[in-house]
Amino acid sequence: MGDAVIEAAALTKTFTRAGGVLRRRARTAVTAVDAVSFTVRRGEFVGYLGPNGAGKSTTIKMLTGILAASSGSLTVCGLDPSRRRTALARRIGVVFGQRTTLWWDLPLRDSLTLVRRLYRVEAAAHRTRLAELTALLELEPFLATPVRQLSLGQRMRGDLAAALLHDPELLVLDEPTIGLDVVSKATVREFLARINAERGTTILLTTHDLGDIERLCRRVMIIDHGRLAYDGGLGELRRTVGADRVLVVELDRPAPPIALDGIEAERADGPRQWLRLPPAANAAAVIAALAARYDVRDIALRETGIEDVLASLYRGDRAYGRPAPGGQRSSAE
């Protein structure tokens, strides 16, 4: 497996919450990451999702060597992160949406120059790279501004530039679009998609933003209560959790619930009724049958959005189904 950038096997992190030095018995253990195993290959773009407190940030801190794992094995760029943290730092870029890694009092340009020297990037390579990043992230207007005075969106773009100046193999981002407006989000997404496609930079990102997921992540991993609950394509996720299609039927007048070849209306509101289609159902045939038997004024077919899928998964309304290798379920289409 020469092209694995991240290899995690039974990766576990347990935090003990001490009740104070003298109250040893009050200790409790929280397993933030529980035997998580996955592999990320070169060039992949992976979304690492999960509800609040699921263990995403904790995983990222282990990947970057900030936290030592409690057990399990972890290799990032061929290195053990907690033992070879400094060596690893030269090969990866890290961005925390919540917290800057730039120097608060330095103008952005000086921060970036300092990054160059810390990472020992050659001056010529740095110039080209900086020009490129400045253009892509539109940094020019605030290069001379101290980081402390930057707006959140500007700072985020500065952080991204700083994380990529040394041309890392792997970019790890913890909620990079948190708090950004739609335009800044679009800039950041566009940028991430580009460096992944053009430079082949492997990217792992956590986010609660559905736009990020739909726009960027071909593969998603969902962690819940510290356990890896799903790992696969975004499309398969929709299918495996039975991301249903719903027909919204508008009748001429209020009527008793529709019943049609085993499909029943699950909700009615005046003349409007909602029919949930089984995965195997042929929507066209159902619509034709409906039109033949009822006075239908209008029909709309709605796919369940990724938002609904995640919400019901996080709430525990539905079980995560792991996509079988090779995607057996595609025959159901």
Place this chain on the structure above:
Amino acid sequence: MADPAGAARMYALLAWTWIRAAAQYPVSLAMLTAGTAVVTGLDVAAIALMFTRAPRIAGFDVAEALFLYGTATLSFGIADLVLGSTERLGEHVRRGTLDAMLVRPVSPLIQVATEEYSPRRVGKLVPAVTVLALALPRLDTTWTPGRVAMVPAMVAAGAFIFGGLWVLAGAVQFVLLESRGATKALTYGGGFLTQYPMSMFARDLVRGVTFVVPLAFVNWQPALYVLDRPDPLGLPGAARFASPAVAALVCAVAAVAWRAGLRHYRSTGS
């Protein structure tokens, strides 16, 4: 640190960056510098006064006592100059801001130590140097080459011992978040203790700072050699030359503790 030259370069680079950042606020820089100059001037005046008034302390005459004071403050000042801001480590640990330092390819020790580095820190060395300059020519001792060489050696060894203690104090803060007061007692308390002839203190305390926290090796033991005095504790003569070895030991212990501390760093939940 595997590569001392590289570490020193990074230290210089970061310190220089902070100095330039401070230069963005010229007014506050000027005021702080003026403040330091005033405090330093008062220190030097107080010392000059001591030379005229101070009685013998615990069997040591004024020049000898001030030699001890000068070597201790100089060693402490050098360690403070280089590593003093590591006492903020606890703050970074508590707030989780250490995370950002840990993803950079430079030791977080260097990053914390250089934080808000200011050339004013050098000002703290002025009183120490003044005292030594005044005390050395007044010492009533035979200046053999060994004794002459011992003076810079003991200052350097003392600086390493204090430096090791700073790092050790930092390492403790990884685990005990509220230990800033306790660790301050160790570093600043140690700085205070070594300013006086050890024969002033109770024997148990002197034993403690000889064998537990080896502060007696900062300047007391080598000074006994420079001043040609008997040891009140009756330690063998070799103890007077042990400071470099003790310094190496303290630094080794500090390095191990630092690594262990980093391993126990748990970041914050958000």
